[in-house]
Amino acid sequence: xxxxxxSLLLTIHSLWRxxxxxxxxxxxxxxxxxxxxxxxxxxxxxxxxxxxVGAVDIQLLLGLLLYAASPIIRSAWMNFSLAMKxxxxxxxxxxxxxxxxxxxALAHIGxxxxxxxxxxxxxxxxxxxxxxxxxxxxxxxxPWWRPLLRxxxxx
Ligand code: HEM
Numbered sequence: 001x002x003x004x005x006x007s008l009l010l011t012i013h014s015l016w017r018x019x020x021x022x023x024x025x026x027x028x029x030x031x032x033x034x035x036x037x038x039x040x041x042x043x044x045x046x047x048x049x050x051x052x053v054g055a056v057d058i059q060l061l062l063g064l065l066l067y068a069a070s071p072i073i074r075s076a077w078m079n080f081s082l083a084m085k086x087x088x089x090x091x092x093x094x095x096x097x098x099x100x101x102x103x104x105a106l107a108h109i110g111x112x113x114x115x116x117x118x119x120x121x122x123x124x125x126x127x128x129x130x131x132x133x134x135x136x137x138x139x140x141x142x143p144w145w146r147p148l149l150r151x152x153x154x155x
Contacts, residue, residue: 002069009069013062014150016055017142023048023055024135031128034120041120049111049127056107056134063100091143099141106134 002009027048034045067073076083076093083089110130117123147153 002065003071006066006069006071009062009066011151013059013066014147015152016059016062017138020052020055020059020138021135023052024131024138027052027127027131028135031124031131035124035128041123045114045120045123045127049114052131052134053107053111056104060100060104063097067097096141096143099137103134103137103141106130106137110134 030044030048033039034041070092072089073093076089080093083093107130110126110133113126113130114123117126
């Protein structure tokens with residue numbers, strides 16, 4: 001069932017990265033402008049935080065389904081030591097998945113730290129710090145050599 005929907009999952013996971021990146025940029029932009037202008041954190045700070053965590057959680061779910069469906073992952077696990085010597089199998093079975101799990105964890109820790117902050121200046125500072133750390137992990141973990149708009153352009 002998952003294997004049959006592999007290319008659909010891959011396309012959605014590939015395109016959803018842009019939603020994740022836009023949500024991260026929105027969080028960062030809101031954290032910077034809100035703090036500089038001394039604006040109240042709520043309600044847009046809370047919306048930015050939830051939007052980013054929600055986008056990342058959906059991508060995590062898609063990634064887990066893709067992990068189960070991908071022929072690259074299946075053959076990597078069939079001969080793990082050989083896969084570790086090849087770039088794409090190693091990248092997708094270990095490096096990409098672990099880096100993105102770290103990014104998801106950073107987004108969740110950040111959201112909890114923002115909620116726990118008692119004043120708005122601290123909330124902005126924490127939103128900025130944790131969104132930036134999570135975004136950094138995502139930028140490092142994205143396979144930029146793959147299509148940027150899968151399924152939408154002929155190349
Ligand atoms: C949360 C942030 C994540 C982002 C932004 C992201 C982004 C991407 C992108 C851009 C691709 C390439 C798609 C293409 O070839 O067009 C990809 C592939 C893949 N991702 Fe993720 N990913 C994330 C998380 C995860 C997680 C947590 C897992 C698994 C636990 C995962 C598993 C995979 C797999 C298995 C592939 C490639 C499968 C294949 O080519 O057969 N991803 N990801």
